[in-house]
Structures are given as structure tokens and as C-alpha cells.
Amino acid sequence: MPELPDVEGFRRVFAEHAAGARVRDVDVLDAQVLRGVAPARLRSVVRGRRFGEPARHGKWLIAPVAGDGEALLLHFGMTGSLVWDGEDRPRHRHDRVVFTFAEGELRYRDMRKLTGLRLARDETESRAALGDLGPDALSVSRDELGRLLGGLRRRTKSALTDQSVLAGLGNLLADEILWRAKLSPHRAAAGLSRGDLGRLHARMGTVLRQSVEAGRVPPRPSWLTGRRDEPSASCPRCGTTLCRGRVDGRSTVWCPRCQPT
Secondary structure (H helix, E strand, O other), X not given: OOOHHHHHHHHHHHHHHOEOOEOOEEEEOOHHHEOOOOHHHHHHHHOOOEEOOOEEEOOEEEEEEOOOOOEEEEEOOOOEEEXXXXXXXXXXXXXEEEEEEOOEEEEEEEOOOXXXXXXXXXXXXXXXXXXXXXXXXXXXXXXHHHHHHHOOOOEHHHHHOOOOOOEOOOHHHHXXXXXXXXXXXXXXXXXXXXXXXXXXXXXXXHHHHHHHHHOOOOOOOOOHHHOOOOOOOEOOOOOOEOEEEEEOOEEEEEOOOOOOO
């Protein structure tokens, strides 16, 4: 599932290849990924115009369309991606919308089509489409994180993956961050001490920076992410067999020794 590091990678692909370039054409290969906009309108607004510098907030990518204030909003759901390829390269069977430029094509690819693309007419519509997203996890301060979690009675894992609390974290990142911070995913967010919150914020920053650099949550052997899918997986830090379960409906992996409840 694309999380903050993946979407930051998509933003960089967009910025490198599509920002500032004129859109020659737009091919909507599967209208099911369009949300609130018809293929003809998307094509009429975008074709012949240029995209501005894209921004990212959590798992959302926002690309302004030069001219009248419209913006293209992209969400990648569980299986989405953004790929730059040559116009002469065959399209993938899961390419849903393709933006053609002089130097190649920007392809929105998604197998499951759970979310998709929106077109906002102005900043007000952009904000409405993004809904009640919390601050971006990559830019939140330690004090702000403390304020966000301090009044929540729910479990810490649930709070971290709630996009209205903190935008950008999914299962892999939340489990990795909590493991690094030696905090149980079952701990109540409101019960975290100042020291817990400081450690959580520091480890979150480290994990996000390294993941953004890698373009994904890297499955390194020294990371929980690199061990979680192994049969009888053991903790990379202490060797204890990892536990698996669900926290508020989300699959969760943790070390019972390093992350005591």
C-alpha cells in the first residue's frame, strides 16, 4: 500500500518530468478511477496547459494546472502508482489515465481502483476534497505530535494511522516507528509520557527520512519491515519471535519483549 514515502517518490517523478511541460493529450483508459469529473471535462481542462510544481500532503498529491486555479488531486489507494515512460513503450494493463507530453507519458496506474483522480476548480474545492486531514507526518513538530495524541483514548497504532490525526502513515510505517520507539501498538495514546512522545517523534522522523530516500518503506533485515513477512519472524533487535494480531481492524506486527504493553 502506498504510504508517505511512496507518494513523495511519485511527487518527484511528477516534478521532474511533468511540471512546467505542456500536456499534449489526456487518455482516460478507465473512467472508474475518476472521482467527480467526467473524462471529457478532465481532458478539456488539462490538454494544452501546463502543470505547476506538485505538492504532497500525507498520501495525497496535488498538481496545480496553470491558468485559472484548477488542480489535479491524485490518491493512490492500496495499489496505485505514478510512472513516467516513453510514448513508444507499451502501456500496462493497469494504466488508467495517461498524460502525454512531448518527451513521454505520465501514467496513473492502479490495479484495484479504490481511489483515483479528482479535479478541483479552486483552492476551496481542493481543501474540501482533502477533507479533514491532519498535519503531514514528515513536518509535524514534537510539541504538535504531543497535542495531537494527548487527548486520544484510542490505541497509539490506531491514532498514528488515522489520517485525520496525522496524514501519511499506514500499517508498515506505524509498526516500524512503534518498534523503533519501543512502544506497544496497544498503548493508549493519551497515556504516553513526555519521554515516550519525544522518542516516538524522533523515531518517526528517522524512519520517514530514510524511507523517503529509499522511495518506500525499505525491507531491510535490520528493520521490522524486512522481517515481518518471514515465517516465524524474529525481532531484528532482540531475536524474540514477533507477535501478529489486529489493532482496531488493522494487521499489526510487534515484538512482545521490546514493546511490552
